[in-house]
Amino acid sequence: xxxxxxxxxxxxxxxxxxxxxxxxxxxxxxxxxxxxxxxxxxxxxxxxxxxxxxxxxxxxxxxxxxxxxxxxxxxxxxxxxxxxxxxxxxxxxxxxxxxxxxxxxxxxxxxxxxxxxxxxxxxxxxxxxxxxxxxxxxxxxxxxxxxxxxxxxxxxxxxxxxxxxxxxxxxxxxxxxxxxxxxxxxxxxxxxxxxxxxxxxxxxxxxxxxxxxxxxxxxxxxxxxxxxxxxxxxxxxxxxxxxxxxxxxxxxxxxxxxxxxxxxxxxxxxxxxxxxxxxxxxxxxxxxxxxxxxxxxxxxxxxxxxx
Amino acid sequence: xxxxxxxxxxxxxxxxxxxxxxxxxxxxxxxxxxxxxxxxxxxxxxxxxxxxxxxxxxxxxxxxxxxxxxxxxxxxxxxxxxxxxxxxxxxxxxxxxxxxxxxxxxxxxxxxxxxxxxxxxxxxxxxxxxxxxxxxxxxxxxxxxxxxxxxxxxxxxxxxxxxxxxxxxxxxxxxxxxxxxxxxxxxxxxxxxxxxxxxxxxxxxxxxxxxxxxxxxxxxxxxxxxxxxxxxxxxxxxxxxxxxxxxxxxxxxxxxxxxxxxxxxxxxxxxxxxxxxxxxxxxxxxxxxxxxxxxxxxxxxxxxxxxxxxxxxxxxxxxxxxxxxxxxxxxxxxxxxxxxxxxxxxxxxxxxxxxxxxxxx
Numbered sequence: 001x002x003x004x005x006x007x008x009x010x011x012x013x014x015x016x017x018x019x020x021x022x023x024x025x026x027x028x029x030x031x032x033x034x035x036x037x038x039x040x041x042x043x044x045x046x047x048x049x050x051x052x053x054x055x056x057x058x059x060x061x062x063x064x065x066x067x068x069x070x071x072x073x074x075x076x077x078x079x080x081x082x083x084x085x086x087x088x089x090x091x092x093x094x095x096x097x098x099x100x101x102x103x104x105x106x107x108x109x110x111x112x113x114x115x116x117x118x119x120x121x122x123x124x125x126x127x128x129x130x131x132x133x134x135x136x137x138x139x140x141x142x143x144x145x146x147x148x149x150x151x152x153x154x155x156x157x158x159x160x161x162x163x164x165x166x167x168x169x170x171x172x173x174x175x176x177x178x179x180x181x182x183x184x185x186x187x188x189x190x191x192x193x194x195x196x197x198x199x200x201x202x203x204x205x206x207x208x209x210x211x212x213x214x215x216x217x218x219x220x221x222x223x224x225x226x227x228x229x230x231x232x233x234x235x236x237x238x239x240x241x242x243x244x245x246x247x248x249x250x251x252x253x254x255x256x257x258x259x260x261x262x263x264x265x266x267x268x269x270x271x272x273x274x275x276x277x278x279x280x281x282x283x284x285x286x287x288x289x290x291x292x293x294x295x296x297x298x299x300x301x302x303x304x305x306x307x
Numbered sequence: 308x309x310x311x312x313x314x315x316x317x318x319x320x321x322x323x324x325x326x327x328x329x330x331x332x333x334x335x336x337x338x339x340x341x342x343x344x345x346x347x348x349x350x351x352x353x354x355x356x357x358x359x360x361x362x363x364x365x366x367x368x369x370x371x372x373x374x375x376x377x378x379x380x381x382x383x384x385x386x387x388x389x390x391x392x393x394x395x396x397x398x399x400x401x402x403x404x405x406x407x408x409x410x411x412x413x414x415x416x417x418x419x420x421x422x423x424x425x426x427x428x429x430x431x432x433x434x435x436x437x438x439x440x441x442x443x444x445x446x447x448x449x450x451x452x453x454x455x456x457x458x459x460x461x462x463x464x465x466x467x468x469x470x471x472x473x474x475x476x477x478x479x480x481x482x483x484x485x486x487x488x489x490x491x492x493x494x495x496x497x498x499x500x501x502x503x504x505x506x507x508x509x510x511x512x513x514x515x516x517x518x519x520x521x522x523x524x525x526x527x528x529x530x531x532x533x534x535x536x537x538x539x540x541x542x543x544x545x546x547x548x549x550x551x552x553x554x555x556x557x558x559x560x561x562x563x564x565x566x567x568x569x570x571x572x573x574x575x576x577x578x579x580x581x582x583x584x585x586x587x588x589x590x591x592x593x594x595x596x597x598x599x600x601x602x603x604x605x606x607x608x609x610x611x612x613x614x615x616x617x618x619x620x621x622x623x624x625x626x627x628x629x630x631x632x633x634x635x636x637x638x639x640x641x642x643x644x645x646x647x648x649x650x651x652x653x654x655x656x657x658x659x660x661x662x663x664x665x666x667x668x
Contacts, residue, residue: 014512014516021505108348117552119533209504214533214534215537216504216533218504218529219347219348220349220378222505223506254506255509255513258509258510261496262495262496263494264664269499270667
């Protein structure tokens with residue numbers, strides 16, 4: 001085995017890139033779930049964001065335009081879910097699964113003309129001076145801007161949920177929608193906004209896959225990242241910084257195991273591949289033993305003002 | 308993805324039961340079904356199978372009806388998908404991935420009147436044929452070019468699953484890279500997937516970060532090509548499909564699977580009632596394996612050598628596994644001038660001498 005051939009600096013840099021899509025999607029889904037809504041359509045919204053972001057990116061030549069449209073597309077798709085579950089009061093699990101199926105089909109339809117086309121460039125930040133710092137420079141200061149945007153969003157979500165009135169209302173709606181309603185908060189309106197935010201974040205995550213990480217459009221390219229994002233929300237016990245930890249852990253192990261293989265590691269690949277899932281199960285066991293899993297009280301329950 | 312298949316299988320089962328009665332009557336078009344492991348838009352493996360399906364439609368027009376299901380996971384779900392296709396009245400079903408082998412055999416037992424064609428496997432039955440292409444012949448040409456091109460002497464190889472088909476490719480490429488460049492080293496990464504663009508891109512990046520300047524892939528998407536392009540001075544080869552959108556750099560050549568003639572021939576056999584269980588394994592000669600255009604990024608003399616190698620293999624003058632060759636552990640495999648027999652190749656589960664690392668179980 002030759003660990004010398006793994007460059008830890010490059011490894012950390014590429015794990016940040018590998019983790020960003022699931023970080024964005026998981027962060028959005030966490031806000032949705034904090035508002036008491038379980039949207040299992042993350043995968044569908046991600047793949048739609050991936051294809052729309054790519055299509056707009058190619059046509060305008062600007063990745064930024066691609067990201068913006070992907071966020072809008074993700075949010076638009078999530079509004080279908082919002083109307084069906086919040087207005088028509090359907091089952092959230094079934095509707096979310098339906099949204100995933102719809103998103104996958106829609107994306108391959110939209111994506112047909114874009115197979116085999118190259119993505120527009122998305123230049124990395126190259127901050128003078130800072131990016132030349134040894135070790136820290138390549139790790140912290142040489143990424144594409146979306147990596148920094150995703151980190152800022154984690155901080156923003158954390159701040160909003162913890163320290164602002166809006167965050168408090170959102171959490172109240174998620175913990176006990178009847179009580180929040182009795183206090184005069186617009187439960188459905190709050191949930192609509194949360195669902196839209198979740199959709200936009202999933203769209204951004206998807207666009208990151210098609211515009212930066214891969215970068216090209218291939219049908220079904222998110223291949224399960226949306227489901228991993230859902231798992232990370234549970235892993236993180238619905239806390240923003242733990243979402244960051246969870247996403248980097250998942251992304252990190254994926255990249256690390258590929259690097260270990262290339263370096264000729266003798267650890268069986270299967271163990272490395274399953275390790276993030278094992279950790280998630282372990283965390284779930286620990287939090288359920290402790291009895292405090294941190295899930296919002298009204299998660300997944302249907303709300304109607306008359307009940 | 309699983310859920311998709313489940314729902315689809317459930318829905319189609321209902322439709323299929325209704326359709327069974329119809330299939331009994333005569334004078335209807337032959338129905339050919341295809342089971343795909345990835346989406347038809349993957350730009351590689353599944354794309355080429357679907358091109359074969361379209362060629363069948365083109366050839367027979369109204370006399371044939373084709374159906375396909377994409378993104379069918381290998382394993383239990385595959386059995387359900389194949390069953391559903393058989394129930395819906397398919398006369399011949401092509402299952403186009405190695406992992407469909409046991410499901411295909413299991414379903415074939417239940418439907419003795421339906422013909423099955425399993426790609427890249429080795430289990431046959433009265434109503435199950437197997438067919439595959441000698442991709443390793445193309446790998447020899449790739450290895451020759453790769454060994455000449457590499458400057459770091461490190462060639463990265465993205466494997467899917469450690470099955471004989473993939474191991475054959477690695478060995479064939481290595482032997483021919485080593486021949487022109489004794490210092491060459493292979494770094495092999497197993498992705499454990501046929502199709503996951505993000506993971507394939509990560510695998511390519513990991514290999515490039517560890518010094519590989521030529522990447523060979525045995526996975527289905529074009530993601531490694533994009534990763535190589537971004538990295539700059541890295542060469543790749545199109546896999547299963549030409550992937551010419553990445554030419555002339557990073558893609559310098561490719562292995563193209565051409566299933567169309569075979570599919571047409573087999574569907575014709577069903578129409579004529581002459582279908583028999585067969586074992587087909589064709590290579591460059593009969594045209595099942597094509598070598599995509601070698602671009603100008605390759606020096607002219609290397610290109611000429613590669614083309615000569617291709618022609619020699621196609622004409623049957625040269626076998627990519629010609630001795631003297633030793634196995635990885637140093638034990639003798641083929642003597643001077645001896646060539647490998649198909650049985651050994653079909654079940655190949657060892658590396659040749661010089662490759663580092665172990666084949667996962």
